[in-house]
Amino acid sequence: MTTDDVKQRVHELRELLNRANEAYYQEAQPFISDKEFDEYLKELEQLENEYGLDDPKSPTKRVGGEPSSDFETVEHPVPLLSLDNTYNEEELKDFDRRVKKILDHSNFQYLAELKFDGASIRLRYEKGELALAATRGDGERGDDITRNVKTIKDIPLRLNGNYPEVVEVRGEAYMEREAFVRMNEYREEQGLSTFANPRNSTAGSLKMQDPREVARRPIRYFAFDLLFDSYEIDLTQSKKMELLSDFGLPVCDHYVLCNNIEEVLDIIDQWRELRHELPYETDGVVVKINAHHLREELGSTSKAPRWAIAYKFAAEQATTTIDDISLQVGRLGKITPVAELEPVELAGTTVKRASLHNEDEIHRKDIRIGDQVIIEKAGEIIPQVVRVVNPDRPDRSPKFEMPTSCPACGEELVKLGDEVAWRCINHECPPQIRIRIEHFASRDAMDIEGLGEAVVDQLVSENLIKTYADLYDLTKEQLIPLERMGEKSAQNLIDAIEQSKKQSLDRVIYALGIRFVGKTVARDLAGAFGNMDKLVSASEEDLTSIDSIGPKIAQSVAAFFSKNHNIHIIETLRDHGLNFEMEQQEGASSLLEGKKFVLTGSLPTFTRKEATELIRKHGGDTTSSVSSKTDYLLAGESAGSKYDKAVELGIPILDEDSFLEMIGEA
Ligand SMILES: NC(=O)c1ccc[n+]([C@@H]2O[C@H](COP(=O)([O-])OP(=O)(O)OC[C@H]3O[C@@H](n4cnc5c(N)ncnc54)[C@H](O)[C@@H]3O)[C@@H](O)[C@H]2O)c1
Numbered sequence: 139m140t141t142d143d144v145k146q147r148v149h150e151l152r153e154l155l156n157r158a159n160e161a162y163y164q165e166a167q168p169f170i171s172d173k174e175f176d177e178y179l180k181e182l183e184q185l186e187n188e189y190g191l192d193d194p195k196s197p198t199k200r201v202g203g204e205p206s207s208d209f210e211t212v213e214h215p216v217p218l219l220s221l222d223n224t225y226n227e228e229e230l231k232d233f234d235r236r237v238k239k240i241l242d243h244s245n246f247q248y249l250a251e252l253k254f255d256g257a258s259i260r261l262r263y264e265k266g267e268l269a270l271a272a273t274r275g276d277g278e279r280g281d282d283i284t285r286n287v288k289t290i291k292d293i294p295l296r297l298n299g300n301y302p303e304v305v306e307v308r309g310e311a312y313m314e315r316e317a318f319v320r321m322n323e324y325r326e327e328q329g330l331s332t333f334a335n336p337r338n339s340t341a342g343s344l345k346m347q348d349p350r351e352v353a354r355r356p357i358r359y360f361a362f363d364l365l366f367d368s369y370e371i372d373l374t375q376s377k378k379m380e381l382l383s384d385f386g387l388p389v390c391d392h393y394v395l396c397n398n399i400e401e402v403l404d405i406i407d408q409w410r411e412l413r414h415e416l417p418y419e420t421d422g423v424v425v426k427i428n429a430h431h432l433r434e435e436l437g438s439t440s441k442a443p444r445w446a447i448a449y450k451f452a453a454e455q456a457t458t459t460i461d462d463i464s465l466q467v468g469r470l471g472k473i474t475p476v477a478e479l480e481p482v483e484l485a486g487t488t489v490k491r492a493s494l495h496n497e498d499e500i501h502r503k504d505i506r507i508g509d510q511v512i513i514e515k516a517g518e519i520i521p522q523v524v525r526v527v528n529p530d531r532p533d534r535s536p537k538f539e540m541p542t543s544c545p546a547c548g549e550e551l552v553k554l555g556d557e558v559a560w561r562c563i564n565h566e567c568p569p570q571i572r573i574r575i576e577h578f579a580s581r582d583a584m585d586i587e588g589l590g591e592a593v594v595d596q597l598v599s600e601n602l603i604k605t606y607a608d609l610y611d612l613t614k615e616q617l618i619p620l621e622r623m624g625e626k627s628a629q630n631l632i633d634a635i636e637q638s639k640k641q642s643l644d645r646v647i648y649a650l651g652i653r654f655v656g657k658t659v660a661r662d663l664a665g666a667f668g669n670m671d672k673l674v675s676a677s678e679e680d681l682t683s684i685d686s687i688g689p690k691i692a693q694s695v696a697a698f699f700s701k702n703h704n705i706h707i708i709e710t711l712r713d714h715g716l717n718f719e720m721e722q723q724e725g726a727s728s729l730l731e732g733k734k735f736v737l738t739g740s741l742p743t744f745t746r747k748e749a750t751e752l753i754r755k756h757g758g759d760t761t762s763s764v765s766s767k768t769d770y771l772l773a774g775e776s777a778g779s780k781y782d783k784a785v786e787l788g789i790p791i792l793d794e795d796s797f798l799e800m801i802g803e804a
Pocket residue numbers: 158159161162163168169170171172173175176201202219220221223251252253254255257258259274309310362424448
């Protein structure tokens with residue numbers, strides 16, 4: 139390479155890496171894999187060193203992120219750095235040799251910790267109180283996200299034990315895999331964009347503007363470092379972990395003290411496989427010098443400490459061919475394109491299908507039938523297509539075109555609102571009927587045992603039922619001829635269906651399968667309206683006046699009950715004697731019948747939810763804001779504007795004690 143070639147390449151690499159950083163940190167939409175990113179970064183580093191092409195602004199010298207304009211910027215008193223990383227054992231041994239050479243001895247220990255794949259968060263406690271939480275940003279300055287972080291249950295607002303005046307904590311916010319998948323499923327159902335992996339989703343969630351929204355995201359936290367204003371004792375990393383734990387901070391206990399790099403390599407080998415069994419993602423093992431004074435001696439570069447290195451596991455990938463692209467129809471008609479793959483082994487399982495998410499995603503990656511593709515397990519669960527191996531191949535099939543009609547019923551597909559997904563809104567679409575009936579019968583809904591997928595499939599394809607309401611008309615004689623259905627199991631199923639008529643109102647509401655109405659919402663609706671008729675005739679306004687019901691849910695519920703088809707099903711269910719009334723709870727009364735309560739502040743012994751339940755138990759109702767229609771304000775400590783409003787309108791204000799007296803439970 140001539141010097142000009144080198145300069146050109148260095149320029150190219152810097153541009154590419156800057157763009158990748160931006161896509162990764164700012165947009166949470168990386169366009170290359172971590173391994174590729176790290177390889178380019180190494181190449182750049184080598185060229186810079188070899189040809190003396192230093193530049194303090196180079197991506198090799200700077201922490202990748204940036205503070206955003208959406209939050210207050212805070213300076214970090216001690217920079218939050220990145221970590222040097224490697225994907226191979228030789229380089230890890232090089233690191234060990236380098237450290238020994240600088241220290242001029244080998245009399246030290248390493249602490250091997252898991253590397254959590256989330257977002258780096260700094261916490262500051264003053265006099266034991268959480269005073270600040272900030273993102274890493276560019277390492278020097280980050281975003282003040284205190285209000286958001288206060289909603290993370292793992293993070294204590296007050297420290298325990300014997301803490302110094304100021305305590306700085308470093309750690310990683312993350313999401314457990316299962317919670318992440320559940321959250322994504324919910325978002326899919328809502329027609330919202332989904333996150334590529336738990337890390338993106340954590341980082342994205344922490345940057346939302348509404349802390350109440352953040353509180354709903356399943357964010358967890360592990361602390362891994364502790365900084366004091368002054369160090370009185372010679373701290374070690376392992377001692378820090380104990381102190382963190384004493385202070386009441388969550389610490390991952392999978393850390394191991396190692397006497398030399400060989401022991402570290404053993405630990406790494408163990409985690410290579412075992413990591414898949416952890417409930418959260420780890421992308422490697424962080425190796426740190428244990429003693430603090432040695433760390434001081436080794437120091438840091440502008441980008442990373444010299445006393446630590448991350449050994450990273452490359453995401454497991456495989457190459458295979460797309461045989462076909464099929465469309466899946468969900469319970470509420472959502473169409474998801476799926477890649478049918480030439481079966482291939484990946485991270486211990488045979489993968490035959492991969493989600494392609496939606497039409498936009500297919501076009502963005504230009505995925506076509508017959509393509510050779512690289513697949514990867516994102517979040518170790520759902521296989522994803524990373525990219526097409528050879529997009530310039532001349533004999534590729536034409537660009538994928540999304541069918542305009544439902545693959546199951548032929549009805550024209552539509553897009554609702556600003557959703558990216560296509561939907562089939564034909565309520566007689568067979569797969570949707572099937573899934574709706576399965577949902578109706580599922581354990582949390584009507585809990586009808588013996589009504590599994592195979593049976594529902596036959597019932598629908600034999601035209602024995604068209605809706606879940608038809609289940610209650612089935613006879614034993616109709617069931618017996620079905621495959622694998624003897625006389626006995628037919629009787630059992632009939633009994634189970636009969637038995638389900640006793641299920642409570644909230645289960646019936648959940649079983650209806652209304653969009654956005656999960657178990658909790660169903661319970662709230664049952665509690666608020668007390669019977670099916672009131673719910674059916676509720677306006678969007680009535681619905682949103684319930685504390686936990688937002689406009690989106692209200693709209694969906696009202697839309698459901700405005701359809702003749704659904705009303706007809708509900709009438710059939712009523713004729714069959716399903717439970718359309720809330721059961722009377724023990725100790726229930728009608729003392730508060732027709733009374734509207736608003737809650738504010740924190741009550742001494744009841745949570746908001748418990749208080750709401752008590753009010754409902756006695757026939758009352760709660761709404762979210764104070765108006766002239768409000769009968770009482772139930773106020774606890776640090777009540778805010780609702781209190782002032784109630785005073786202004788002359789609405790009676792109760793504290794917990796007088797409320798309990800009122801309902802005779804004092
Ligand atoms: N694909 C892309 O386009 C792209 C772009 C930019 C960055 N990246 C990836 O991100 C990396 C750079 O990100 P980074 O600077 O956040 O580095 P990093 O995530 O590889 O390592 C540093 C971070 O690890 C975290 N960490 C987790 N567990 C830890 C523990 N036990 N002890 C100490 N720290 C722990 C800390 O928050 C620390 O900030 C790159 O190496 C690359 O893999 C990818």
